[in-house]
Amino acid sequence: MISETQKQKPRFRLHPVAILNSQRLRRSLMDTYDQKSFYKYIIGIILLLLSIGSLFYTDKLVEELEQREEREVQLYAEGMRYVFNSPFDENFNVVFQVIQDAVNFYQIPVIYVNENNIPNPNKNIEFPANAGPAEKERIIQDKLADMKLEHPPIPVDLGRGRTGNIYYSNSFLLTQLRYYPFLQLSVMLLIGYLAYLAFSSARKAEQNRVWVGLAKETAHQLGTPLSSLMAWVEYFRSDPTIDPSIAEEIEKDVIRLEMITTRFSNIGSVPTLKEEPVTEIVTNFISYLEKRVSSKVKFSVFNELADEQTALINKNLFEWVIENVCKNAVDAMGGIGEINVTLQAPPNTKEIWIDIADTGKGMSKANMNKIFNPGFSTKKRGWGLGLTLAKRIIENYHSGKLFVKSSEIGKGTTFRISLNANIIE
The missing domain is CATH 3.30.450 (Beta-Lactamase)
Structure with missing residues (x-):
């Protein structure tokens, strides 16, 4: 018989090469983002000098x-x-x-x-x-x-x-010549504004191609090992000498990987939005997530929504957003602290607010402005993509908003997700 210690899932550790590659990718993303911002400032300075x-x-x-x-x-x-x-x-x-x-x-x-x-x-x-x-x-x-x-x-x-x-x-x-400089300056500003819009549009299009390509390739690469793992699960179940609980635990992880693959495959495609009960989805996922993070993190859900309150969302992608924000909060607290999730519908609006507050170390105003930038991370490990993808999922696919509501050094940070609510008759 296998002991309880042996039944426990082994702790997953990243290979040093994988850690190095993730750090290189993060630096590459940040360098690309900073480089494009640098070019934007150079163009602005050139236009300003020409105008002067x-x-x-x-x-x-x-x-x-x-x-x-x-x-x-x-x-x-x-x-x-x-x-x-x-x-x-x-x-x-x-x-x-x-x-x-x-x-x-x-x-x-x-x-x-x-x-x-x-x-x-x-x-x-x-x-x-x-x-x-x-x-x-x-x-x-x-x-x-x-x-x-x-x-x-x-x-x-x-x-x-x-x-x-x-x-x-x-x-x-x-x-005419006296007024011409003002007309000229207005034209310069208009040209600069149009150039900025074109530059931003091109940059976003390029970033979207990168995200879509990365997501599609990740989903494709996960497909083959998942098929193999499912075959191994069936093999373990057919072997009477192997503890059935091992196959069950492996199957849970395989199902989890399949869900992640589905999430990545949805990036770049128009997701299907359904009218879903917001309270039920958030509460159930927080309950699921609580069992899979540090036992020293306490989750609390404060619901002020009506039970029948719904919103048009894609469940898989929306749960991914909740997961990324909560895991970011867990990392900010060092695995020890509280995460409070508040659901409310402000009066005289057609919105649903989901506030996720932690008791972590907080962040500076400078980091608040960069927290959603691709590749930005205060951790030594990680790619700095979780919050970037979360923001894109909420804003591009759900027509909502994801932002830092408040943050105070040493006291914690609150993220807010704003969704369009379906009106309750």
């Missing part, structure tokens, strides 16, 4: 054009001074006409105000086609008020103690 350089260059062009327009208006003022103070000279009249043409070329709005404060004449002031004298006068006064705020007047010496003033505003081209 473009803004400075455009601002310089605006300043030069503004100075040129001011010189043209000053020349126009000087020409008017000669017209009012010099005898008629046909040659100068031609020169003055050239100066006026320069003002017109740059489309600089100009209004001359004489010594009696009467605005006349004007250049490049637009009037409606059917505008009468009164309306034109109103438009000139409005333009003049704006010009006084925009630029100081350029005085015109009329002689004999008389002085007029020329008021002007920026040309339409200069006004």
